[in-house]
Amino acid sequence: MSSEHDCLTYRAAGVDIDAGAALVERIKPHVARTLRAGVLGGLGGFGALFELGNRWREPVLVSGTDGVGTKLKLAQELGRHDGIGIDLVAMCVNDVLVQGAEPLFFLDYFATGKLDVNVAERVIAGIARGCEQAGCALVGGETAEMPDMYAAGEYDLAGFCVGAVEKSALLDGRRVQSGDVLIGIASSGAHANGFSLIRRILERVGKPWTLDLGGATLADALLAPTVIYVKPMLRLLTELPPHAMAHITGGGLSENIIRVVPDALALDIDASAWPLPPLFTWLAETGQLSDTELWRTFNCGIGFVLLVDATQVAITRAWLAHTGLAHWSIGEVVPARPGRPRVHIARR
Secondary structure, three states: OOOHHHOOOOOOOOOOHHHHHHHHHHHHHHHHOOOOOOEEOOOOOOOOEEOOOOOOOOEEEEEEEEOOOOHHHHHHHHOOOOOHHHHHHHHHHHHHHOOOOEEEEEEEEEEEOOOOHHHHHHHHHHHHHHHHHHOOEEEEEEEEEOOOOOOOOOEEEEEEEEEEEEHHHOOOOOOOOOOOEEEEEEOOOOOOOOHHHHHHHHHHHOOOOOOEEOOEEHHHHHHOOOOOOHHHHHHHHHHOOOOEEEEOOOOHHHHHHHHHOOOOEEEEEEOOOOOOOHHHHHHHHHHOOOHHHHHHHOOOOEEEEEEEOHHHHHHHHHHHHHHOOOEEEEEEEEEOOOOOOOEEEEOO
16 A cells, blocks of 8 residues: 555646646736626636627627747746737737627636746736727636646747627628728737747847837837737727728738738738838848748738728728827729739839
8 A cells, every 4th residue: 555655646746736726816806807798607617608698689709719929939038928918819809800890708728837826927917908908808718737748937828719790790801892992000019920030030149139129129129019909990890991901910911911802802012101110120131031021921010901992091091090090001902913913012
């Protein structure tokens, strides 16, 4: 018979249930700030409950899931865990927003080798702040402690969001037509895309974190949280609905806007229509990136795009200016032509 000293425990195997319980208690106040109409119950259930109610006549549910890629590596290396949760929320809610949906609720998945309650709380507090910015409820999630799966200090994140839109208001690109104007809304930096290339460039030059880039250090510029466009865009949809919208993520300007454009149409983008932020100038010069590589990897300062009827451009831009969103007219929708790329980006 084994002695008590010889008995194995879950804690001895590397999983601390008490730490997980402590984390749940710590994050409750953060989660409480995200509550909204429709949420039923609280943390701790096997499933999260949300009631649509009678607000919607013909609701279409729109879902999205994403992570933050290898931006996590930089956040962990620099010990900056407070903003990465905002990135996680932004990657999901900005995507469902594209189809006109209002984000309703969000769930997260946090995985690590050994749970550090202080770090995890900072990350999840950021997720809660992102949900507040998006107006959606953080209704639950999963914290997984998996010994031997991750190196010391490492964690991974994933998020899942559900939104709703009236069927009659769904944006699916069918209204886009030749002559529509592209209005680009400013990003806050690289957001959460292109970081595998960014990290390779940093390896070449020794990670000059304190390098000044137009008033911000390189570290600050790279880890600036993704802009959450939800609240102003939902207001815009009720007043001046565009023909379509696009969230500029992986694939950059070259591959995201065209996703909401019918096959018979193409895009002509003027890359000189907005100032290239210092971060992207530095990445291009230091990494010796071609324009093509720059446009198809990064947002290059444009985080969200509206496709607007030409007759509505002036009033839409005035509305955006009043809201305080930096923006530019960056191109137009044109007929597709045989032998010409459907997305043409050039500096004029």
